[in-house]
Amino acid sequence: MAEPHELTMLEQAAALRAGELSPVELAEHYLRRIERLDGSVGAYLTVTADRALADARRAAGLLARGASGGGEAAAGAGLPPLLGVPLPVKDLDPVPGVRCTYGSAAFAGHVVPERPPGGEPAVVTRLREAGTVLLGKTNTPEFGLPAYTESRVGPPARSPHDPSRGAGGSSGGAAAAVAAGLAPAAQGSDGGGSIRIPASCCGLVGIKPSRGRVSTAPAGDVSGLPTAGPLARTVRDAAALLDVMAGPAPGDPVPLAAPDTSFLRWCERAPGRLRIARWAEPDVPGVTVEPEVLAVYERTSALLAGLGHEVVDVAQPLRPGDRDAFTPVWSVLAALAPVPAEREDALLPLTRWLRERGRAATGVEYARALNAMQKAGRRLAAAVAPYDAVLMPTLARLPVPVGALRDDADPAADFAAQTAFTPFTAPWNIAGLPAVSLPAGWTDGGLPVGMMLGAAHGAEGPLLALAAQVEAAVAPELRPWGWGARPRVW
Numbered sequence: 001m002a003e004p005h006e007l008t009m010l011e012q013a014a015a016l017r018a019g020e021l022s023p024v025e026l027a028e029h030y031l032r033r034i035e036r037l038d039g040s041v042g043a044y045l046t047v048t049a050d051r052a053l054a055d056a057r058r059a060a061g062l063l064a065r066g067a068s069g070g071g072e073a074a075a076g077a078g079l080p081p082l083l084g085v086p087l088p089v090k091d092l093d094p095v096p097g098v099r100c101t102y103g104s105a106a107f108a109g110h111v112v113p114e115r116p117p118g119g120e121p122a123v124v125t126r127l128r129e130a131g132t133v134l135l136g137k138t139n140t141p142e143f144g145l146p147a148y149t150e151s152r153v154g155p156p157a158r159s160p161h162d163p164s165r166g167a168g169g170s171s172g173g174a175a176a177a178v179a180a181g182l183a184p185a186a187q188g189s190d191g192g193g194s195i196r197i198p199a200s201c202c203g204l205v206g207i208k209p210s211r212g213r214v215s216t217a218p219a220g221d222v223s224g225l226p227t228a229g230p231l232a233r234t235v236r237d238a239a240a241l242l243d244v245m246a247g248p249a250p251g252d253p254v255p256l257a258a259p260d261t262s263f264l265r266w267c268e269r270a271p272g273r274l275r276i277a278r279w280a281e282p283d284v285p286g287v288t289v290e291p292e293v294l295a296v297y298e299r300t301s302a303l304l305a306g307l308g309h310e311v312v313d314v315a316q317p318l319r320p321g322d323r324d325a326f327t328p329v330w331s332v333l334a335a336l337a338p339v340p341a342e343r344e345d346a347l348l349p350l351t352r353w354l355r356e357r358g359r360a361a362t363g364v365e366y367a368r369a370l371n372a373m374q375k376a377g378r379r380l381a382a383a384v385a386p387y388d389a390v391l392m393p394t395l396a397r398l399p400v401p402v403g404a405l406r407d408d409a410d411p412a413a414d415f416a417a418q419t420a421f422t423p424f425t426a427p428w429n430i431a432g433l434p435a436v437s438l439p440a441g442w443t444d445g446g447l448p449v450g451m452m453l454g455a456a457h458g459a460e461g462p463l464l465a466l467a468a469q470v471e472a473a474v475a476p477e478l479r480p481w482g483w484g485a486r487p488r489v490w
């Protein structure tokens with residue numbers, strides 16, 4: 001058998017059920033790798049070694065009882081789908097009894113109560129009920145606000161393909177963990193691109209689900225922008241993790257019913273001949289796309305046409321200024337973080353700048369911004385509606401060096417640089433539509449280049465069928481550790 005970390009998440013789950021892997025040995029394997037390699041990529045803010053081993057022992061007991069039943073029970077019938085598989089949780093999502101910093105030095109010592117007010121996040125509950133083993137909490141920037149993962153509470157998250165480059169944000173630690181083989185897959189969250197950006201920077205599959213697909217309970221959903229989603233090395237792993245995470249909770253503002261079949265099964269379906277729109281023109285004035293990114297965009301377009309799809313050029317549907325409402329809404333979200341007054345000085349300049357803007361907004365101004373944002377979302381949704389999918393670059397640039405976007409001396413310039421780096425991602429949050437970033441190409445220097453496929457609201461299933469087809473065409477001899485060259489840190 002290959003080394004355990006070289007197996008995909010689904011291969012690990014199957015090996016655990018077959019008795020070819022022990023949950024405790026698998027957890028210990030990942031903990032040793034984290035201890036040895038995490039200093040190079042900054043994937044984790046907290047490693048929960050004792051919790052992981054306890055979870056693994058419980059999983060081993062369940063597997064042993066299932067096997068002792070014989071017949072279907074021996075094959076794992078009735079057992080949680082990811083029983084014994086080690087997975088981390090992003091450090092924006094509190095886990096009872098575990099430190100949660102929210103990526104901020106203001107919460108560096110914060111430990112979540114065993115019984116937190118309102119309960120644990122629905123996504124954390126679903127990961128636990130799926131039988132996963134908690135490896136730890138992955139690195140994230142302060143409150144998940146920037147498109148890079150750099151903070152005062154931990155080291156920067158770096159791309160395992162080139163550790164001089166950032167892993168992206170805000171799920172940068174999750175992406176670095178998966179790409180470096182420090183977790184088989186990971187949960188992330190995405191309010192403006194925070195799953196797809198690090199997926200592109202680290203050569204992974206990252207899914208931002210439709211609004212309402214993954215419950216935000218028990219937290220509120222004031223803006224409708226953020227959602228949890230998976231990061232993985234393969235489309236099938238990402239789909240299987242989305243199956244675990246998806247589902248409504250009572251009171252969700254936009255509940256979305258479960259699909260007729262699992263997202264994993266959608267990956268086995270032939271998508272048929274699709275009509276796919278494409279655009280690579282940013283809606284942000286003065287922002288251009290790097291030639292190496294455009295080259296992969298053209299190759300991916302040709303690949304889709306070669307698979308029999310109709311690829312149609314469409315003008316950028318958003319007009320200059322359509323996304324202007326995103327910034328005041330993002331600022332209000334930053335202002336909502338409950339930072340004690342005496343800890344405000346511990347916040348980064350960008351966070352303080354956003355919070356000042358958010359606190360200065362009146363209720364009427366915020367309502368107007370939400371209304372304008374909804375209009376922009378409708379414009380994008382209307383442009384997507386005539387097509388089965390849309391292709392565009394995930395990012396306008398290749399992964400940038402650590403520190404290249406961050407500007408503590410000028411937070412406004414920092415925010416503008418992030419927008420220029422990620423012009424294609426936030427509109428899909430504004431509209432609440434699903435999108436997946438795929439590692440569709442590699443530069444001569446070994447840097448990954450992601451391409452994004454988006455679709456209409458609720459169309460994750462057909463989107464994943466197309467993504468799986470593209471994955472197979474891009475990598476007909478897909479290696480278990482990824483689509484491209486083995487990362488430098490592996």
